[in-house]
Amino acid sequence: MADKSLTASDYPIAENRPDAVIGHRGKPLSSLTMEAVLNGDVTMEDLRITPQALEQQAQISKSAGRSTLAGNFERAAEMTRLSQEEVMAIYELLRPGRAASKDSLLDVAQRVRDEQDAPLLADFVEEAARFYEKRGLFRKRY
Amino acid sequence: MSTGYDANRWKRFDDWDGRALRLDKFAIEDPENGFSAFHGAADPRPGLKIKGGKVTAMDGVAAEDFDLIDAFIATYHIDPDIAEEAMAIPSGELARMLVDMNVPRTELTRLARGLTPAKLAEAVAQLNAMEIAFAYSKMRARQSPGNQAHVTNAKDDPLQLAADAAIAVALGFDEIETTMRVARNSWSNALACCVGSAVGRAGTLFQCSSEEAEELEIGMAGFTSYAETVSVYGTESAFIDGDDTPWSKAWLAAAYASRGIKMRCTSGAAAELLMGFHEAKSLLYLEARCLCLQRGMGSQGTQNGGIDGAPLAASMPGGVREIMAETLIAVWLDLECASGNDARHSESDMRVAAKVLPYLIGGSDLICSGFGSILKYDNSFNPSSFNGEELEEFLVLQRDFEADGGLTAVEDARALDLRRRAIDALSHVLKDLGLAQATEVMKRSVAVASGSNDTDTFATRDVGLISDKIAGDGVTVLDVIRSLHRGGFVHEAENLLFLVKLRVSGDYLQTSAVVRDNKVISAINDPNDYTGPGTGHRLSEARRKELAAIRDVLDRDEVLRAEAASEMGEAKAIRYQTMGAANPGTERKEIVVGVSPGFGSKIFRTLAGHRLSTVLRALQSGIERGGGTMRLVRLWHTADTSFLGLSAARLSGSGIGIGIQSKGTAVIHHKDRLPHNNLELFSNAPITTLEHYENMGFNATVYSRGELPEPVVVPTRGEALGARFHARVALIYAIETAMTEDGATTETLQITFLEDS
Structure with missing residues (x-):
């Protein structure tokens, strides 16, 4: 699937390319039936969007001239690998005055780059750290 | 008594001070600030x-x-x-x-x-x-316009949220948004709207506006x-x-x-x-x-266009x-x-309607980023430009301009069915998941209530407990789907499953995505391709008919049915007998009253609701009070008030005639005047009283003596009578004009009043 980029003509993927939609636990879209839900064969994990789906949506956005939206989907694809707690903890750290110095943001960037295969997110957090330092955001707010 | 003639202010300013507009505060342009x-x-x-x-x-x-x-x-x-x-x-x-x-x-x-x-x-x-x-x-990005509703209430009552969410879905909103009076109630609001929005149709997107981390968690649980x-x-x-x-x-x-x-x-x-x-x-x-x-x-x-700052923005030039x-x-x-078009920027209805109009006629991805589908006091975001109170006005604006504002009228029996279904579904889920027990009284009160002031339901504290339990038990949308299915709410279970499955492929993450007819449409597969007339968004004939289908629409049969209902009463009150062709009179005291073709035969009441027999009684009584006698004729060659009056005057021995149409429009005429230059005219039939007709009869006798009476003036309070009556007038008048015939002979009518009234 990753070999060929999707375009606007593949959209909506669930209708036009259902074969391309595979859940986190390997379930195809067609297996998410009411019967399977009632039998307990479907979990919330099966209903989560996958990094592949986000990358496909990014390809479609790009083909429609929306590269910034694609950029968001690409960051989101990496973010699917972060737990809810991690996502919210890093969000909190990115808010004004939460990080006491540039280093705590750089540590986070290092961690997601090395441990979670999230280079885009790492770059993004490092970039924030640079601008925060320049604008004096590492000051205590409460 | 003080006349106030020495006031130092034109009193029109007092009138203006009393208008809702004057509650708005305006600010001077001050770029530095x-x-x-x-x-x-x-x-x-x-x-x-x-x-x-x-x-x-x-x-x-x-x-x-x-x-x-x-x-x-x-x-x-x-x-x-x-x-x-x-x-x-x-x-x-x-x-x-x-x-x-x-x-x-x-x-x-x-x-x-x-x-x-x-x-x-x-x-x-x-x-x-x-x-x-x-x-x-x-x-604008997506070709098909849409709309978004607020669904909230002052008690954070889950039963009402479910019922109101179902109504918002039926009205056609693509998205519904809730928020809480008490932050702690977020999970309860989310569950309630989630269930309600699955009633009737699948695919309405839903959001629960709350604190960022919690909002994301609620989304993760599949409710939003x-x-x-x-x-x-x-x-x-x-x-x-x-x-x-x-x-x-x-x-x-x-x-x-x-x-x-x-x-x-x-x-x-x-x-x-x-x-x-x-x-x-x-x-x-x-x-x-x-x-x-x-x-x-x-x-x-983006959600922009003023939003919470709209009132402040609108205070500036x-x-x-x-x-x-x-x-x-x-x-x-x-x-x-x-x-935008959500936070109400003005107390003036006119300013509100004027502001929304460009978006209604031009279309928008979501015309209102929060149309209050509930009453103003139930809107936990603050009142919107349009609210439950004004919803029908929006439907009519769509119909007026043949512009798709995203909404469709809901017939009243269906509305109640949907509310009951949503309340039953949610009550079942609450009980089944061990969250709460809704009583019959609660359910019944919420189903019929227009707003939370009329409900006998969960206390806000109870809602907090329900909400805590949903969060504490880790209830997810899958639990809700299974529960709905167990309770026999199979369609609702399927609708919810359909929606949560959409997130696996992420199709609705693309620009301007909404779900219509079980399909995701967005700027990708429904792009706005406007390049001039005939391109871009156009109403289909089916959609045009939907927009036209508001309630209480008049047609010819409806008018005739209403008249048939009056016919029986009139049959007991008056008898008309045709006595052959009417000839010019010579009696100097007679006032000829000329009635229109359908008077008392097809049409039986004036627009003011007076039975025609009582109108004739009033005219006769006035004429007799003035010392005259009434002679009644029916004209067949015209149904126009002026010509009815003039023709009657030409037959009258006194030279004075009264013309009256079935709907109550009446005129005093003189035989030598031009058709539209009458002596007195009652043009506003809906506000003309029997006393006015009596005085008209009396005045006719004064004119017959060559004297000038004080004309009868029917006072108006500025009602938009055209709006209230002209559709009916046109239908009634068409019935009468269809009965006319060129050159037809005028008939003498003899009437007998059968009862005192």
């Missing part, structure tokens, strides 16, 4: 310098002096490959391209990627309100499908005061996408001014910064034009636009 829609004291001139693919200066600020917003826009929004070409085009030329139907939307959205905030603002500022509206209609609480601001100080940065908000944008939840940002005129950090810049320039930021973040869309201009920048930047 942030009160300027288009021309801030510190607005920069557009400009852009790029070296080696990097922005070195933007809108008068060098890169080393960039604040966080400049830096983010320069890094993420500005496309260096397009910037040089785009910035070289004069703003006036860009403005002309926006209103030129021959310049395709896609060419303009391409150029926008290279335009700075000041340049975008300078271009749209050159358009007048009409041009902005047109350009907005051409530039979109969010629009990611607010951004146009000055760095306001942004930081709002406890975020462009990077933290962009992180959140990715977080929603990573959980398969649709997301749009929120910004809007005057937010910075309200927060005290305006930097002496105009509303439009600051909003242009917000919007470039949002595109840079990779948000698929040109404030409403600015609100339009900022939504135009949003769509020019290729963002989905939920175009």
Whole structure:
């Protein structure tokens, strides 16, 4: 699937390319039936969007001239690998005055780059750290 | 008694003081202090310098002096490959391209990627309100317009939320949004609206506006499908005061996408001014910064167009034009636009309707980013421009302009069925999951209630306990789907499963996505392709019929049915006998009353509701009080009041006649006057009383003596009688004109009153 980029003509993927939609636990879209839900064969994990789906949506956005939206989907694809707690903890750290110095943001960037295969997110957090330092955001707010 | 003739003020100002409009407060233009829609004291001139693919200066600020917003826009929004070409085009030329139907939307959205905030603002500022509206209609992203509802109530009552969500779905809203009076109730609100929105139809997107982390958790549990609480601001100080940065908000944008939840940002005129950090810049320039930021973040869309700042923006000269201009920048930047028209910007209904009109007739991804589907006092976001009270007005505006505002009327029996179904479904889930037990009284009171003042339901404290238990037990949408199915709510279970399955493929994350007829449509597969008349969004014949189908619509059969109901009563009150052709009279005291063809035979009551027998009694009584006698004739050659009167006068021995139509319009005429130059006319039949008819009869006798009476004046209080009656008038009058015949002989009528009344 990753070999060929999707375009606007593949959209909506669930209708036009259902074969391309595979859940986190390997379930195809067609297996998410009411019967399977009632039998307990479907979990919330099966209903989560996958990094592949986000990358496909990014390809479609790009083909429609929306590269910034694609950029968001690409960051989101990496973010699917972060737990809810991690996502919210890093969000909190990115808010004004939460990080006491540039280093705590750089540590986070290092961690997601090395441990979670999230280079885009790492770059993004490092970039924030640079601008925060320049604008004096590492000051205590409460 | 004081006459007040020595007052030193024209009393019209007192009248104006009493109008709702005067509750609105208006502010003077004061650019130094942030009160300027288009021309801030510190607005920069557009400009852009790029070296080696990097922005070195933007809108008068060098890169080393960039604040966080400049830096983010320069890094993420500005496309260096397009910037040089785009910035070289004069703003006036860009403005002309926006209103030129021959310049395709896609060419303009391409150029926008290279335009700075000041340049975008300078271009749209050159358009007048009409041009902005047109350009907005051409530039909006998705072809099919839509709408969004608020579903909240003052008690955070889950039963009412479910019932009102089902109604919002039936009305056709693409998205519904709830929030809480008490923050702790968020999980209960989410569950209730989630269940209610699955009644009747699948695919309505739902959001629960709450604290960021919790909102994301509620989304993760599968109850919600979109969010629009990611607010951004146009000055760095306001942004930081709002406890975020462009990077933290962009992180959140990715977080929603990573959980398969649709997301749009929120910004809007005057937010910075309200927060005290305006930097002496105009509303439009600051909003242009917000919007470039949002595109840079990779948000698929925005909720803008004033929003909470709309009332403040509208207090300034040109404030409403600015609100339009900022939504135009949003769509020019290729963002989905939920175009405000939510927080009510005025106490004046006229100002409210005028503000929404461009979006209604031009279309918008979501015309209102919160149409209050509930009553004003139940709206936990504050009253919207349109609310439950005014919903039918919106339906009629759609019908008036044949413009698709996204809504469809719901017939009253169906509305009650849907409410009961939603309440039963939610009550079952609450009980089945061990969350709460709704009583029969609660259910019945909520089903029929217009608002929460009329319900006998859960106490707000109980709701807090329900909410805690949902969160504590880790209830997910799968538990709800299984529970609905167990309770026999199979359709609702299927509708919910359909919606949560959509998030696996992420199709509804694309720009302007909504779900219609079980399919995701967005700017990708339903792009606005307007290039002039006959292109872009057009009403289908089926949709046109839906818009026309409001309740209580009159037709000819309905008029005849109403008359048939009066016929029996009249049969007991009066008997008409035809006595052959009417000849000119010689009796100097007679007043001839000429009635129209359908008088008392097809039509039996005046528009004021007087039975025609009582009207004839009143005329006769007045004529006799004046010492005259009444002779009645029926005219067949005309149904027009003036000609009825003149023809009667020409038959009258006194030369004075009265003409009267079935609907009650009456005239006193003289045989020698021109048809439309009568002596007295009662043109407003709906407000003409029996006493007026009696006095008309009396006055006719005064004229017959060659004297001048005090004319009878039917006082009006300014009612829009045309609006109230003309549809019926036209139908009744057509019935009468169809009975006329050229040259037909006038008949003498003899009447007998059969009962005292």
